[in-house]
Structures are given as structure tokens and as C-alpha cells.
Amino acid sequence: MSKRISAKEAASLIGDGSVVTVSSSSGLGCPDAVLAAIGERFEATGHPRGLTTLHPIAAGDMYGIRGIDHLARPGLLKRTICGSYPSGPSTAEPPAIWRMIGENAVEAYNIPSGILFDMHREAAAGRPGVFTKVGLDTFVDPRRHGCAMNDNPGEPVVRVERFGGEEWLFFPAIRPNVAVIRATSADERGNLTFEHEGAFLGALEQAMAAHNNGGVVIAQVKREVKSGTQSPQDVRVPGILVDHVVVAPDQMQTTQTPYDPAISGEIFHPLSHFETAEWGMQKVIARRVATELADGMAVNIGFGISANVPRILLEEGLHGAVTWVIEQGAVGGLPLLDFAFGCSSNAEAIMPSPHLFTYFQAGGFDASLLSFLEIGQDGSVNVSRLSARPHVTAGAGGFVDITSHAKRIVFSGLFKAGARVGVSDGRVVIEKEGKVNKLVREVEHVSFSGPRASAAGRDILYVTERCVMCLTPAGIEVTEIAPGIDLQRDVLAHADFPLLVSPNLKVSDAALYRPEPMGLALPRKVTPGLALQPKAEARAA
Known part of the structure; x- marks a missing residue:
């Protein structure tokens, strides 16, 4: 018997007061039709009221998939706990959820994405919660903000x-009454397959958390298929966990992307299909970041300038030398940019x-390539909140999970906000100086703790268009420093x-600043213990 029902x-x-967990990452995997129906029901009837919603990565965007904004209505939404929130350009109207956050009309929290997934796992198993060191001495720590995003934390x-x-951080498990997840296909028994999806995200964990606590699991899918036609190895969420299925044939694969079979791993595009980065300052910075890599590394990348680094390696004939890993789930391949960020083409897994x-x-993993909004005197980094531009920032997502124990991090960004900087004849030219310093005495929101990283001896680098800096x-x-840059006038x-200045201060390689390929060669990754192997073999002989 089919489990199919309408979105309405x-x-x-x-019900009123429900805890609802939603599986999505911005537009990727967002069950937008069901979220829209919840908002429409509230407008028509005033119910459901007082919801708490959980979004481990994010729900919706500003580019056609509204996600959490369907629910961002006073009375409907009481409390929301997200890995990140929709963001967009400063020139655009802010998402409704950001207006509610700014007006203290909703209790708003930003819990790191990995911890939020862990909380679902603990709720599903009936355990009390999550003990972790992830987030100590960041905005996550209750001695700072305790994950609160406004002055109405609850x-x-x-x-x-x-x-x-x-010393540990403890996050009590939250037990959802409803899970709203998404897949591609559901059979009549509710078995879910993800063949057109760019990621599985945490649909299984969220479904188990709701089901095991007596809740309801609603799956939005593209199509319904006959029972017995799906391979059991392809079923990612079994029908025993799924109560109802909503068919929404027009669901987008991800933001502004109806469907690309290379995103879901059904085909591989030839490398000639992909464009390399446009010439400009962001490409120059991405090139400098690329020189920090080694052949054989597994490297995480985040949104921003660092997302262009895979295209640098592609242009240099080094695609495949580094395995890229992104928090939504793709391993290998070529991570995508802009609206499709969070997906990869030609992924290995x-x-x-x-x-x-x-x-x-x-x-x-071996290294992470990430962005920054602010860098503090103690080496701390803010990516998660600027009160002057709240809806341009989205929260931390998986940033805190990734950076808490990363061995090596390369942060990249423009040295100063609002500056107009160009490249001419192999030299950096500051055409107009910016008005806002990004190197500040104390960052507004500690997304990454410099003192903890320094105490642990981690390798931290900051790459900008003017200079490269390290944490000591x-x-x-x-x-x-870059060619054309005056240390005192343009940096200090x-x-x-x-800022400290190295006694061995050098000028960056001139090849970074010319548009032709720079002939990048990556050293081999040094594998710990490998150098000892010949001696061990000799002793055994």
C-alpha cells in the first residue's frame, strides 16, 4: 500500500510545539515543497504554532529555494537551531529568518553541523547527548556566546x-517529533533511493531520531516507483523508518541546478567541460594557496576564494593529485562553485x-583551505557573524568541526574590506584603499581559536593579496609580501x-601574478612512518 500523501x-x-528536523544544505536536498506547505497552512489556519526546527547544515537560499524562510513567520517559529542560515549579497533584501533573528523574534542558535548530526545520533539511540571538545574557546563555548545568534536565546x-x-562541551540530545527529509525515489513501502541527489546529507540519522522517539518521518521525493524495483544496496533510508511520502516532481537538485547527472555520480564529465578561474586577484590568492599542497593529500575546502584552488590544479595539469573532501559528503572529483557549492562533479565517493x-x-585529513572575515591579534578567525552585515554571513556550518583539530589550515581572503586591488605587469596595484580593516585586535565572533591552535602546535597560514602570514x-x-607591495604602507x-615581521621576509614568486599557467609542481606528501620501513625490513631479515 502506497504511503503517498500531498504536501498539504x-x-x-x-502539531503545535513540535520539534521538526529538516535535511538539506542550502538548496541541496531541500524538501522545499513540504516546507512551503507548512507555511501556507500557518497563513490559512494559524497552525502549527511554536515550532522548534533543526537544520544540521542549512535550509534554503536566496536564489529560488526558500527553505527555512517558508517557516520564518512570527507565531509559527519559536526556536531554530541551524548549522548555518541562508545568506546573500548585501544589496539584496535579507531573508525573512534574518529579520526575525535581528528583531529577537525567534530563539536562534548556530550549532556546528557535525555536532548537530551527532545530537541526532544520540537522540536516535536514546543517549543523553554529545560530549565533545569541538568548539571550545569559540562562539560555541557558553563562556562566549553558547551558540546564540541573538539576544533571545531561550x-x-x-x-x-x-x-x-x-574539560568538555556537552550538548543535550534533542528528540524530534517530525523529520522532513528528501530523496529521489520512494517505492510503495517508503524505501528511499538518492540516485539524482548530490549528497545523502544526514537523512538517515534524522529519520531514525524522529522514528525512534515516536515521531513522524515525511520524505519528499521526485517520483514514486513500484516496490521491488530498487536495488537494496541503493536504499539509503529503509521504508520501516518512513511514514509518508510527498511527490514533488520539480524539486531542484541544488541551487539554480535542475539536474546534472555528474553531480549525482551517474556520469563523469570530461575535464575539458570545466572552466578555469577567471584572471584576477582572487585567482592570484588561490594560486598562492595551491603552492601549500602536496601530491597525495586529502584536503577539505570551504566556500570563498579557496573553492577556486581545485581549478588552479586543473589548469596546471595536476587534477587528481589532491583528493578534495567537502562536508556535504563528496570525496574526490572537482568541487563546484557559486550556487552549486557543496556538490562535486566526478566524485570518487x-x-x-x-x-x-x-x-x-x-x-x-591533511589540510583545510578556508576563508576569513576577520583575523584577531591572537590568530583567531571570524567567519560566522558580523553584526554590521548579518545576513551576508551565514553562521559557521561545519567550519568549527573542521578547524578544531585540523593539522594544517590555510585561511585566504582580501587583506582589507572594500579595497580595489589589481594586478599589472606582475605586480599588485592598490587602486583604491579599503575603509575597513580585517586584521582587528579582537574578532567579533570567534569561529576558530588561535590560542588553542597555537598551543597544540598546529600549522596555521593566512594568505592575502598583499602578504602571507603565519601564526606563531x-x-x-x-x-x-607580494611584488609591488610596500610592507609599511600597504600591510603594517x-x-x-x-604584526611581527619575519627576519627572512621574502617576495612572493612572480609567476603567481602573470595570467599564464605558472608551472606548479607539488611535492609528494610525506607519509608518517614510511621512512622507517626499510630499517624495519632490514631488522626482520
Whole structure:
């Protein structure tokens, strides 16, 4: 017997005061038809009221998939806990959810995505919650913001605990009444396959959390198929967990992308299909970041300038030398840009996002390439909140999970906000100086803790168009300047704190600043213990 119902019927199943967990990453995997129906029901009847919603990565965007904005109505939404929020250009009207956050009309939290997935796992297993060191000394820590995004936080979501003689953050499990997830196909028994999806995200964990706590699981899919026609190895969420299925044939694969079979791994595009980065300052910075890599590395990348680094390697004939891993689940291939960020073409594997966060949280990868909004005197970085431009920032997503134990991080960005900087004849030219310093005494929101990283001896680099800096126990040190840049006039004078200068300060390679390929060659990754193998073999002989 089919489990199919309409989106309107699905919305009618959600009671006042429910805790609703939604699986999506911006537009990727967003069950937008069901969310729209919930908003429409509230407009017509005033119900459901007082919802708490959980969004482990994000729900919706500003480019056609409204997601959480369908629910961002006073009275409907009481409390929302997200890995990140919709964001967009400063010139655009802010998303409705950001207006509610700014007006303190909703209790709003930003819990790191991996921890939110962990909380679902603990709720599904009937355990009390999550102990973790991820987020200590960041905005996640209750001694700072405790994940709160405004002045209407409600009941705290995290506390500090002592366990085994060590300090931990504890996040109590939250038990959802409803899970709204998405897949491509459902059979009549509710078995779900994801053949056109760009990621599995955490649909299984969210479904189990709701089901095991007596809740309802609603799956939005593209199509219904006959039972017995799906391969059991392709079923990612079994029908025993799914109560109802809503068919929405027009669901987008991801933001502004109806369907690309290379995103879902059904075909591989030839490398000639992909465009390389346009010439300009962001490409120059991405090139400099690329020189920090080694052949054989597994490297995480985030949104922003660093997302262009895979295209640098492609242009240099080095595609495949580095395996890219992104939090939505793709491993290998070529990560996509702009609206499709979070997906990869030609991926080697697509992992469930919660499993990939386990890999990230313990620092199982070689390096991470990320962006910054602000850099503090102590090396801390803010990517998650600027009160002057709140809806341009989205929260941290998986940033805190990824950076808490990363061995090596390369942050990249423009040195100063609002500056107009160009490249001419192999030299950097500051055409108009910016008005806002990004190197500040204290960052507004600590997304990454410089002191914790320094104490752990982690390798932290900051790459800008003007200079390269590193984190040392004594502070941030300038190690390299771009050709055409004056150290005092263009760098030291535009930081709100004294920068250290390396006694071995050098000028960056001139090849970075010319549009032709730079002939990049990556060294081989050094594998720990490999150098000892011949001696061990000799002893055995």
C-alpha cells in the first residue's frame, strides 16, 4: 500500500510545539515543497504554532529555494537551531529568518553541523547527548556566546562539563517529533533511493531520531516507483523508518541546478567541460594557496576564494593529485562553485555527511583551505557573524568541526574590506584603499581559536593579496609580501595591532601574478612512518 500523501496533508500532521528536523544544505536536498506547505497552512489556519526546527547544515537560499524562510513567520517559529542560515549579497533584501533573528523574534542558535548530526545520533539511540571538545574557546563555548545568534536565546543548548579530568562541551540530545527529509525515489513501502541527489546529507540519522522517539518521518521525493524495483544496496533510508511520502516532481537538485547527472555520480564529465578561474586577484590568492599542497593529500575546502584552488590544479595539469573532501559528503572529483557549492562533479565517493564530520572532527585529513572575515591579534578567525552585515554571513556550518583539530589550515581572503586591488605587469596595484580593516585586535565572533591552535602546535597560514602570514606563539608574523607591495604602507599600517615581521621576509614568486599557467609542481606528501620501513625490513631479515 502506497504511503503517498500531498504536501498539504503532510503539513497537517505537524502539531503545535513540535520539534521538526529538516535535511538539506542550502538548496541541496531541500524538501522545499513540504516546507512551503507548512507555511501556507500557518497563513490559512494559524497552525502549527511554536515550532522548534533543526537544520544540521542549512535550509534554503536566496536564489529560488526558500527553505527555512517558508517557516520564518512570527507565531509559527519559536526556536531554530541551524548549522548555518541562508545568506546573500548585501544589496539584496535579507531573508525573512534574518529579520526575525535581528528583531529577537525567534530563539536562534548556530550549532556546528557535525555536532548537530551527532545530537541526532544520540537522540536516535536514546543517549543523553554529545560530549565533545569541538568548539571550545569559540562562539560555541557558553563562556562566549553558547551558540546564540541573538539576544533571545531561550534555554541553553550547551554547557561545560568536567569528565575524566578534562574539560568538555556537552550538548543535550534533542528528540524530534517530525523529520522532513528528501530523496529521489520512494517505492510503495517508503524505501528511499538518492540516485539524482548530490549528497545523502544526514537523512538517515534524522529519520531514525524522529522514528525512534515516536515521531513522524515525511520524505519528499521526485517520483514514486513500484516496490521491488530498487536495488537494496541503493536504499539509503529503509521504508520501516518512513511514514509518508510527498511527490514533488520539480524539486531542484541544488541551487539554480535542475539536474546534472555528474553531480549525482551517474556520469563523469570530461575535464575539458570545466572552466578555469577567471584572471584576477582572487585567482592570484588561490594560486598562492595551491603552492601549500602536496601530491597525495586529502584536503577539505570551504566556500570563498579557496573553492577556486581545485581549478588552479586543473589548469596546471595536476587534477587528481589532491583528493578534495567537502562536508556535504563528496570525496574526490572537482568541487563546484557559486550556487552549486557543496556538490562535486566526478566524485570518487559520496559519503553520508555525519560520517564525514566524524573524519573531520578528529583531524583525519591533511589540510583545510578556508576563508576569513576577520583575523584577531591572537590568530583567531571570524567567519560566522558580523553584526554590521548579518545576513551576508551565514553562521559557521561545519567550519568549527573542521578547524578544531585540523593539522594544517590555510585561511585566504582580501587583506582589507572594500579595497580595489589589481594586478599589472606582475605586480599588485592598490587602486583604491579599503575603509575597513580585517586584521582587528579582537574578532567579533570567534569561529576558530588561535590560542588553542597555537598551543597544540598546529600549522596555521593566512594568505592575502598583499602578504602571507603565519601564526606563531608570539603572534601573527608576516613571512612574504607580494611584488609591488610596500610592507609599511600597504600591510603594517592597515592592521589594528602590531604584526611581527619575519627576519627572512621574502617576495612572493612572480609567476603567481602573470595570467599564464605558472608551472606548479607539488611535492609528494610525506607519509608518517614510511621512512622507517626499510630499517624495519632490514631488522626482520
